[in-house]
Amino acid sequence: MAARPDNSSSSPNAPDLLPYIESLEKKIAKMGRHDLDALARAGVPRQAMLRLLAVRAGSAGDRMPGLIKPMRARTVELKRLASQLEALARDVERAIDAPEMRIRFWAYNLGHSFYIEPTEGLTWKSEAGVPLLPSDMRALAQRFRGEVKQFTKALRAYGRKDSQGHIGFVLFQIWLCRLRHGAQVSDGPDCLDKVARLLTDAFEAAGRNKYGQPATQRPEQANPKEPPRDKCFTADGLRQIWKRGIGKRLQNF
Numbered sequence: 001m002a003a004r005p006d007n008s009s010s011s012p013n014a015p016d017l018l019p020y021i022e023s024l025e026k027k028i029a030k031m032g033r034h035d036l037d038a039l040a041r042a043g044v045p046r047q048a049m050l051r052l053l054a055v056r057a058g059s060a061g062d063r064m065p066g067l068i069k070p071m072r073a074r075t076v077e078l079k080r081l082a083s084q085l086e087a088l089a090r091d092v093e094r095a096i097d098a099p100e101m102r103i104r105f106w107a108y109n110l111g112h113s114f115y116i117e118p119t120e121g122l123t124w125k126s127e128a129g130v131p132l133l134p135s136d137m138r139a140l141a142q143r144f145r146g147e148v149k150q151f152t153k154a155l156r157a158y159g160r161k162d163s164q165g166h167i168g169f170v171l172f173q174i175w176l177c178r179l180r181h182g183a184q185v186s187d188g189p190d191c192l193d194k195v196a197r198l199l200t201d202a203f204e205a206a207g208r209n210k211y212g213q214p215a216t217q218r219p220e221q222a223n224p225k226e227p228p229r230d231k232c233f234t235a236d237g238l239r240q241i242w243k244r245g246i247g248k249r250l251q252n253f
Helices: 014-031 033-041 046-059 065-097 103-109 130-180 192-205 235-244 246-251
Strands: none
Touching: 014 033, 014 046, 014 192, 033 046, 033 192, 046 130, 046 192, 065 130, 130 192, 130 235, 192 235
16 A cells, blocks of 8 residues: 555545554644643643544545535636626617617618518517516526525535534543643633644644645745744634634533
């Protein structure tokens, strides 16, 4: 069996999962040794934390990768179609009102009026159903824009859950470990700066960004010292994930 690349962005098959997770654990242990030691002293077992980080980073994004991306693509396509329909409606409206858009107009001006029936108009407005086309196009464009709003609501809800649910589970396990250790953590887990660094290391080792997507090379930033937002976890970000997820549920008990 060929060796797995260090920065593989694809998820391993089921038979390869355990070796892959174990290889991630070794990388994370090397990258975050000091933070793992600090959490171990705070009551979070080192090996349990390693397995938790490796499993979450290694399987992040596997739950809905085939849904979220095409949903975003359909949203963009619906916006584009709505804009095109509105532009086409304006063009059709002008064409309907313009007599020069029919051969009858030119035949009349060329002195061939005998080709035109007296009851026929010189514009498309005289054709049954044609004057309604621009308003139908605008109505369809409006329906498309309404569907875009529904897509946006769904992506905000499920996209966030997909990218942050696995992180909430990590925070919950750390919170339980701290409670067993006797810490006063009623407002949620502490040591979040260390956890944020470890999560960043874990996802970097798995070749993913913090949203569970395959990490790609980014263009140069204006400030090279500032890390990309989609790469690094922060203590404030983890605190928000806790408040929106586990913390909110615990308040209801």
